[in-house]
Amino acid sequence: MNQDAAKQTDSAHAQCDAPEVSAPFKHIGVITKPEAESVRETLLVLFDYLAQRDANVLVEECIPRSINSRFASASREEISRQCDLAIVVGGDGTILSAVRAMAGANVPLMGINVGRLGFLADISPDEMQQSLDEMLAGNFRQEQRFLLECEVMRDNQCIFHCDAFNDVVVHIRDVARMIEFETRINNTFVNHQRADGIVVSTPTGSTAYALSAGGPILHATLSAITLVPISPHTLSSRPIVVNADSQIDILICNTKEGVAQVTGDGHLSHDVHVGDHIKIRRKSPCITLLHPQQHNYFEILRAKLHWSEHS
Incomplete structure (x- = not known):
């Protein structure tokens, strides 16, 4: 070159x-x-x-x-x-x-x-x-x-793994119901919220589902991850941007009798239960x-x- x-x-x-x-x-x-x-x-x-x-x-x-x-x-x-x-x-x-x-x-x-x-x-x-x-x-x-890599942990066992270039989305699978979940970043409690779900996005994915959910556009080469709640129950629930080296842990607390699901790039999906931990981090290289x-x-x-x- x-x-x-x-x-x-x-x-x-x-x-x-x-x-x-x-x-x-x-x-x-x-x-x-x-x-x-x-x-x-x-x-x-x-x-x-x-x-x-x-x-x-x-x-x-x-x-x-x-x-x-x-x-x-x-x-x-x-x-x-x-x-x-x-x-x-x-x-x-x-x-x-x-x-x-x-x-x-x-x-x-x-x-x-x-x-x-x-x-x-x-x-x-x-x-x-x-x-x-x-x-x-x-x-x-x-x-x-x-990219992001995502693991679903149940009873300390990994039951699902996927990579995503755009985003990892946690949502209710079949019906329009809210989900309750807790978010921790680097083992530090962030919030407990009710929403239709949450989009965890790379800068590449910030112009995809995350943008539709009200998230910011990140320049594609930034070293950052965006967490964007989908239709949150409270208006004070806003998107946040964190360093790309952050370890993100989403705990499923309540699915309101619906079936929750985690999806990578809209293609790779797996059902998640109350008590499951969804761990998301930057993939290397x-x-x-x-x-x-x-x-x-x-x-x-x-x-x-x-x-x-x-x-």
Whole structure:
């Protein structure tokens, strides 16, 4: 990576232990959504481009031979072991899934956005070849972002574990009922509250469910975690932001005859009972996202949230 690119590292880097990324990339993996046919045209153009590069390419096994006829297929686990770069074709949901699968592998990801403008996948298909020329030559911005890891403890036994790139949510599963829970941070009592639930969010997830619940937007590279109550019973229950090294413990106190649930990134779920402890902390190491040099986080916020628009 050249000196200009080296300067374009956006992160709370001292708090992350992901290695610095440098080009050239000799082993490139391609990951996409399960419905690969929906991104066929983008994949075909990408494969034509990669065929001209001096690199070994592994393609996710969900991509059919009608689209990929030249590269070896592999699972995400194999891509995480063998590649030094993963190109993700899809939207933010595809990147969320890829990040969880690649967590701990120290493989940087770049996202080619197919669909609506994304917070994570920020290379458009129209600009793909030019962006890849620059980025594969080492001209990119890199961001270190962290995941959360969650454990549900029952009778001192871990009964559920998940990783989340956006958020961990505690809520009632099937009906509109409140839940009572107690929150401790670093073994220090914070509060006992009644609410529809609580969102524990990374900075990446602060523009997702946490934002809808009234939480603040955190810059994506901050070393912080947000706790946002969902429709709390008292107006004095407000979101709080804590250091990302904090250990968060949520004790389920009462579910009002409903079934409470903990969910990671809206996909991985498990029922929780009264007396269960939900322990949440930052996962190590961080994940590295690569962006074009002109990447502008606030420009994406303006576009996604319709800031500065005039009627």
